[in-house]
Structure formats: structure tokens, C-alpha cells
Amino acid sequence: MRDTSAIPVPKPETLLDWYDRHARKMPWRVGPAERKAGVMPDPYRIWMSEVMLQQTTVAAVREYFLKFTDKWPRVSDLAAAADADVMAAWAGLGYYARARNLLKCARAVAADYDGVFPQTYADLLKLPGVGPYTAAAVASIAYDEPAVVVDGNVERVMSRVFNVLTPLPDAKPELTALAASLTPQDRPGDYAQAVMDLGATICTPRNPACGLCPWRDNCVARLQGTPAELPRKKPKKVKPKRRGIAYIARRVDGAYLLETRPESGLLGGMLGWPGSDWTESDPTPAPPIRAEWKTLNAEARHTFTHFHLSLTVLTALVPMERQPERGEFIPAEEFDPKSLPTVMRKAYDLTDSGRT
DNA sequence: CATGCGTGGCG
């Protein structure tokens, strides 16, 4: 193996210089030039963006961020919102516990902190839906506290620069310590965003653009010729296949029979079609209302984090006076398929109404 | 502490 002991440890200043020239523009971001001029970001908007960005791409977050901050410009506005409105606005973004915690957090800030976000890592960490990453990101970006920000980008950059061969998640403490060793006292917020920009645009999972990297002469994995092999990860489990039945009942006045799912668990708190459990064996029929159910030809296919789902969709037209055993009828003018989680919208899209 | 928890894009 090549002797890498002579490779200099990377300097945060080098990355910050790169960030000054290449920072990506985002709706929630205060750019490096503005930031140097003394402009501070709105903690509410930083927190909102960070929660949305948890395990989610910038491209997907953009429109949701604009929608949320337009509807609810301040944390007090969000705190006063109805649960169903927030869940409906979040529909399609995934990981719905984030939306429930977002609202809980806004209400906690309004009630316990007089509508002003706490300003330290330690206090931020107490908020619902705010873990080590988000607390550090808000503390550093919104308040310039030199907190140690460790997300997937940072893990990837650190594992390559320092050639960490331990697979994740075991490597997490080591990578966190390495990240801490580089976190500067000066401009910690810009530095945190710089590492994430580097990971997103240069130090990418596949085909990293090492030639353009400001730390190219400090990266042990690059000097070894193996940056794309890092970080190593423990093998994942295979996703089982499950099946289920969804019942889409439309009343003659156009109202749809829907139900709000339980607060916890899969798609918790979201609106959905009544149906069977989703199981690996044959699903047990469970029609929510007496009707002449017709099975659609196509099935709705969807993959969740930990299983594949194939959903058989049944439809029926029911008379006004018929009472459902589960769920409630939502008037046609209040029904918007965009307020459904994606699997439920896919089922709707298979119906005659959904295709028109 | 391993597991549950979405979605869309990309190679």
C-alpha cells in the first residue's frame, strides 16, 4: 500500500474559499456574500428546510418549502394550522412522521419559547423531530454555533478524505470525530453548508469529480484510487413483497369514502382508502361499505422503505343513504388527490375518475 | 440499538 502519511490534513479555509465561488442557491439559504455582509438566516426557514431535507433530495424539497413558507410564513402561523391541512400539504414528500413532528415542534416553540426558536444545539435537540443532525445544522447555519454537522454527505466526504474502511453505521462515531476535528470556529454555518454542497456536487456517491475538488490533494481515498468504494456499508435486507386491497367508493353525489390512518405507523395520520391489511399472504377482504365492488384490471404497485406492495383496487358507486362501516365521505369539492400519500394517489389514478 | 418509516431519480 502506498505511504499516505505525508498527505496534509484538509483545511476548512480551502473549502470555504471554494464555497464562496460555488455555493448553490436555494430558497432558504443566505449565500456567502450576503452572510459576510451580516445577513442572518431566519431560523424558522432553516429549521423547516432541514426537516424537509431529512433523507430527501433538494429537488423534491424546493416546491414544498415554498408552499409551506407561503401558507405559513412564521412559526406562529404554522403552530395555529389545522393538523389535516399540514398533513395534506406534506402529502407526497414522504416520511410523514416528519410532518406530525413539524407541527408538534412549531406548537412547542410557540408555547414554550414564546414563538422564538431556541438558539443552541442543546436546546434545539429537545424539540420534536429534531435530532443530532438537524440541531447541529440549525445551530450552525442560523446562529453560527460551531456545532458538528454530520449527514450522509459529511459521512461520505470524511470517509474518503481519511480513508475510513469501517462500514456504516459502525463508522459513525469515528466519522463524527473526524468531522469535529475539521469544524472551524470561524464561519461554521457556511462551512457546514460547504461540506454538504461538496458532497452533493463533487464528492458524489458514484463517479466523484475529484479533479474539481478543493480537497483533492488532501484526500487519502483519492490518492489510493478508490474514493467511489467509500463509504462502505453493511449489506441491506431484501424487501419482501406484500399484497393488499384498497376500496374506492364513490357516492352518487361524487363524494369519496376515505379514512384518516392511525397517528403512528405506516402513513400515520394521512388520508387513505379503506382497505385490507398489507400482508405477505393473501389479503383478507374488508369492504368498508356494502356495495357491488368491481375489481380493476391493473394493480397499484409501490415500494416503501422496507417492502414492495401490490395493491388490488376495487371500486363501487353507492347510493346517498348507504352508511359506511369505516371511514367517512369527503365531498367532491373538498377532495384533492394531491393530498393523498403516493400509494393512495396511484390507486386513485387507476380509476376512471383518476384517469380523466 | 436495530428497525420502521416514503418517495422520485438515476445508472
Place this chain on the structure above:
DNA sequence: TCGCCAAGCAT
């Protein structure tokens, strides 16, 4: 078509 992946958190 398919596995991997993206600014993680709660339990």
C-alpha cells in the same frame, strides 16, 4: 426492471 440513494428521527 431494479437496486441504490438523498441534508435522519423515534422507539
